[in-house]
């Protein structure tokens with residue numbers, strides 16, 4: 083690990099350009115969605131989900147969108163699901179129920195990933211095209227170009243257009259979903275393996291057997307201004323829906339229906355202390371002021387380590403790294419914070435740290451943690467089925 087901490091008081095783009103060369107992909111730039119607890123708290127304070135149920139899938143004009151744009155904060159637990167769930171208690175019934183249902187989809191994704199781990203990179207229940215090589219997005223189509231430009235410029239998309247991209251890539255163009263999800267994951271500032279893999283698997287039919295079809299119909303309904311500007315308006319490659327298919331089943335993992343040891347997925351329910359921590363170590367799965375390890379140790383300095391090995395491999399966008407830097411800079415106004423590039427697992431091995439559990443496979447790389455704190459679940463994982471959202475809801 084580099085011994086000198088990064089000076090995060092510098093301009094964000096300058097830090098990325100100078101200190102993250104080779105560790106990110108694409109053009110240098112920042113999302114219009116700011117990172118940090120302060121920005122998250124403002125977004126939550128301004129949250130008004132009136133009309134959400136009817137408008138969550140609107141794409142253009144942007145003023146018609148009903149989506150909350152809270153996902154970058156929720157994904158990193160800068161806002162916990164529980165906090166957001168409670169914040170909408172006085173909203174109109176229909177909107178509140180629909181919105182809370184989506185929060186449960188997020189929680190379901192976390193439970194599923196915690197349960198099956200890297201098995202979520204394989205077809206879960208039905209045999210969708212996972213591996214065929216190629217490129218499934220035609221930028222001559224105005225609808226796809228618009229969506230891809232928003233993804234590249236802002237690192238964020240509404241749910242509807244994420245489905246368009248996933249469906250067009252695999253269901254229409256027969257390119258393996260694994261490669262498509264990786265491209266999207268790099269760009270999304272809310273990118274999480276749990277929700278992104280779930281979103282792709284469910285859109286391409288690997289979760290349900292029924293692929294989601296994307297056609298001109300959705301564009302005219304959700305973004306009516308686009309077709310008129312499209313060079314392919316008169317030769318639309320998605321004029322008709324793709325043929326409906328039912329995918330064959332794959333052999334499913336027994337873990338999908340029953341977890342013999344849910345405590346492995348859920349992590350500890352109480353703090354576990356084996357030594358006095360010297361620092362609080364934050365991970366990207368918990369970057370909020372309410373991080374349990376942070377709250378339990380108000381006087382300790384805080385460390386965040388950009389994992390150089392992971393970043394070299396993942397090649398995340400500069401927008402995503404910028405979001406983390408903004409979040410850390412905001413935290414540094416309230417806590418003594420040291421930011422490094424290096425290996426967080428080595429650091430925890432050689433230095434006693436307090437860490438909050440994260441329900442992701444890479445967390446097992448921590449072989450030594452002085453003080454381990456529980457993850458802030460909305461519903462603590464049990465042993466019941468995670469085969470489908472409805473089965474999981476019944477069990478939770």
Ligand SMILES: Cc1cc2nc3c(=O)[nH]c(=O)nc-3n(C[C@H](O)[C@H](O)[C@H](O)COP(=O)(O)OP(=O)(O)OC[C@H]3O[C@@H](n4cnc5c(N)ncnc54)[C@H](O)[C@@H]3O)c2cc1C
Pocket residue numbers: 138148149150151152153154156157181184185186187188189191239240241242244245248267270272273274275277278279280281282285
């Ligand atoms: C192909 C594909 C890839 C996706 N990749 C991601 C990802 O990497 N990270 C991510 O957080 N979400 C992902 N989603 C889910 C969803 O699209 C986003 O969470 C949502 O669009 C974020 O916008 P919002 O905050 O305005 O959501 P809102 O509609 O305002 O919903 C509120 C919150 O509920 C949760 N949520 C909403 N819809 C879903 C959903 N379908 N699945 C899981 N959680 C949901 C999010 O935390 C969101 O912030 C993906 C969906 C698809 C179809």
